[in-house]
Amino acid sequence: MTRLSRRAFVASSAGLVIGLTLPFKARAQSGAAAALQSGATDGASFAPNAFVRVAPDDTITVLIKHIEFGQGPFTGLATLVAEEMDADWSQMRAEHAPSDSELYKNLAFGMQGTGGSTAMANSYTQMRRAGAAARAMLVAAAAREWDVPEAEITVAKGRLSHPSGQEAGFGALAEKAAQMTPPENPALKSPADFVLIGTDLPKLDTQAKSNGTAEFTMDVYREGMQTVVVAHPPSFGATVARFDDAEARTVSGVTAVRQIPQGVAVYANSTHAALKGRDALTVEWDERNAETRSSDQILADYAAAAKDGGRDAEVIGNGAAGIDRSDQILEAEFHFPYLAHAPLEPLDGVVEWSGDRAEVWMGSQFPAFDHPTMAQGLGIPPENISLNVMLAGGSFGRRAQDTAHFAAELAAVAKAGGPGAYKLVWTREDDLHGGYYRPLTIHKLRAGLDSQGQITGWEDIVVNQSIMAGGPMAAMMQDEMDPTAYEGATKMPYDFGNARTGWVSQQGPVPVLWWRSVGHTHTGYATEVFLDMLLEAQGKDPVQGRLDLLKPDAGRDRGVLEKVAQMAGWDGTLVKGDKAYGVALHESFQTYVAQIAEISEQDGMPRVHRVWCAVDCGVAVNPNVIRAQMEGGIGFGLGAVLFDEITLVEGGRVEQSNFDTYRMLRINEMPEVEVAIIASDADPTGVGEPGLPPIGPAVANAWRVLTGQTVTRLPFTRATGA
Known part of the structure; x- marks a missing residue:
């Protein structure tokens, strides 16, 4: 046993x-x-x-x-x-x-x-x-x-x-x-x-x-269990044309090689043997339907697509109609790369089946999708499967697969191998190469100012690929519009008088997925940086300017913004010595967060020293967890905006492979974070994601006042050349 x-x-x-x-x-x-x-x-x-x-x-x-x-x-x-x-x-x-x-x-x-x-x-x-x-x-x-x-x-x-x-x-x-x-x-x-x-x-x-007593999927061992790794296509949309497993079968410990819909699976008595066997495979791929564009080519295509304005996601007042008649027009185009989730524990799962019944162990974020997918893949009724949800070493959206692609692959491995026990393991390289990224996105923003410097109109055209389309979540789309593609660019707390958000849907073979804070991760950055540019053009204080624009019913936005200003001792001075200060406000998942970042320049990059964060999430069930999630969201988001991107090169190959090429924020780069939780008797809302959206724009706004450079293409390393 x-x-x-x-x-x-x-x-x-x-x-x-x-x-x-x-x-x-x-x-x-x-x-x-x-x-x-x-x-x-x-x-x-x-x-x-x-x-x-x-x-x-x-x-x-x-x-x-x-x-x-x-x-x-x-x-x-x-x-x-x-x-x-x-x-x-x-x-x-x-x-x-x-x-x-x-x-x-x-x-x-x-x-x-x-x-x-x-x-x-x-x-x-x-x-x-x-x-x-x-x-x-x-x-x-x-x-x-x-x-x-x-x-x-x-x-x-x-x-x-x-x-x-x-x-x-x-x-x-x-x-x-x-x-x-x-x-x-x-x-x-x-x-x-x-x-x-x-x-x-x-x-x-x-x-x-x-x-060390906590048990994760990697800790599960079943009698006679084989470890399996899969050779996946090198470009998205490619399939197996043919393969030669002669060398792989000579590797000690390799027990079988099987083609499955997802690629070529190598079965072995240990993880080491499975990986060595996979390295020895020769696979020829059919790339006729694969994505062969580079990231730069995709961005160029998206930028061209933005010109038609897309479909209306939200129109307020006269929308963008009056911008062209304004005394002053400001424009900016923001480019956001594909991002991987890169959790500490890559995907893994264990299945033990007898041919008519099965038991599964995996860090399943959506058992409602994984369970029936396993049953379908194994060809047995769902009631003949039990799925044990295991602890998981992070996710950030990676395990929230409406396509249940990993469960499908686990079932395919077991089906091809026959009754028995199997552990399917993805390496970090598999995960970083395997897609399911935050969608590559462009925001094309315009705004007008009249002769008194008042905002006459605001327009944000968002171009990206839908996460929901084509899967079970498509039923949640509204008239073929995916709200997660532009959430945060609509229902903003500011009164611009006239505003329009448009969405241009794109399609392609690169699989995309929710990433921590989903659409808010890019909408929060684009809208808050562009708003800061507008306030600067008006000669207004970034905090007071935001407060002046807030709608009458935006009381909770006002509360966190006023609180964070008080925490940071905000006096309107944007640069003090070698340090600069930037602010951002964003609501996501019905939780309101405002942040102020203190930065300096170090080796051509922002060095973030302190972050003040005010959060209103309703009843604070456990303040310790709330503070931890704000700190974690700040660290995760900061590392992403400073360093991270998944880039496709010619032929659609992914450049990044592990943490040496997909950089994480290091412990000595983590700023000091002070969190204030607004007292509230409202029902509690989420805290896992809302701490992330404001950190990027807060840092970018501080960087602009310090250096004069507006970072419109992330990450900062690309924009600064550092």
Whole structure:
């Protein structure tokens, strides 16, 4: 028995599940998930709903329907349950829920999946109700056990007590609680009574990730398992014409070579042998339908396409009609490269199948897509597959595949290999060469000023490839318009009087995907840098100028902008000695963020010393996680705007291959970050992505006042020549 399956077996003490439709029974990643799946009814533990399990030892395990890859749902969602149960934080545990799109669907999507910074927003009330229901049943059990009125029982720090002196922990009442009827609409706490929500609780997954006991997909080993790597096409859209595997089969440890739809798969007894076998392959590729343009050629084509103005994404007032009649016209064209996600853990997955049933382990961000794709690929019913969602070492959108391309490849590998166990591994080079990038994008911006310097009109034409088109998410498009292509360039908080956003859709073989903050990653930069240019032309202060433009209903935008100015001691002085200051404001995923960056010039590049960040994300469930996500978004976004691009050269080949050519921000380059969280009683919104969009324009605006250079083609290394 493997380490993983042995651990699951020992942990899976029986539990009683009430009022649930149980997921398909299977070995689970962990104990609580196994207990829920087992449907056991011996009363040894108490599982009042699909999310909460109370064990005899008083521990409370929360099944988390959103994948944990560092952004904090284990901690955040467990906090909601603990708050309503009046549990002690030391009791709390968290595990991934198994794949079951009905039980564990994202209420924002209607299916099981993580993305769009929705984990907290869609779970806030649901998880609180799960905790409140469990508490109510435990109180009812105590009242029956002690023969006292429920109203006289109090709960605090995981213990129930009565003025008579009787008291008990949750575990002692688990069996009796399992006999209670779950309340349909349990009462929720008033925010004034919160004890845990709003406090800096330690993350539940930190210890395991620090001591090495946390299990990722690479840690999964099955008996007789083979490791598989795939030779993928060198250009997007190419396919296998023919291959010669004679040399590959001579490599010690290689067991088989199979052609699959995605390329040529090499099976071996170890990762090393699989990689050596792949290196020995000779593959001839059919590139008749492949992308052969370079990035520069694609950008030139996009720039030409921008001239027709595209379709209306948003029109306010007279749109762009009056710009040409203005006393002064400002224009700028911003170029954004393809960007890879480059998470620390590249894609990997394990499948074990018998021919008619299968179990899968992978860092699945969208089980709702991966699960049926695996079933289709293996030719078995979905109910004959169990999918264990594993911890993942980052994603930034990489695992949010509506095409489920990795699950399809994993199924193809198993189908071609026959019944058995297989671990499919992508190297970092595979991932950086493999596409699914942030779309290459152009913004063509124009604005007019009248004789008094007031803005008469604003136009932003966005040119890029749709992420949604052609896949399951296409149903979310509106009249063939993809809102993720230009989000953030529409519904801006500023009153320009007349404004238009246009979108020009492009097509091509390069696969594109959501990248941390999706459309906001480029719209935030283009709009905030161009706005700064307009304010400079008007002779206005960048902070006060923004405040003056805010619409009356943009109170939360105003709040974060005023707060960040106060944090930074903003006095309108843009350059102090060798340092310059830039500001940016952007709302994404209903979270409002303003940032001010302090920079200097070092070796021809910005050296970012400090960043002040104000964020309004509604109720701050765990301020520690919010600060961490703002800091992480700033670091991730800063590295991208300074250094990163995926470039195609002649023939459509990708230049970058690993972190030596796709540069990450280094620890000594990370600025000091100060985060202020605006107090709010609004429902919580996401924090995984909104910290990223303002950092690029804040740095670019500071760089312009310091050097006079407006960076319109990212990254900075390309613009500055550094």
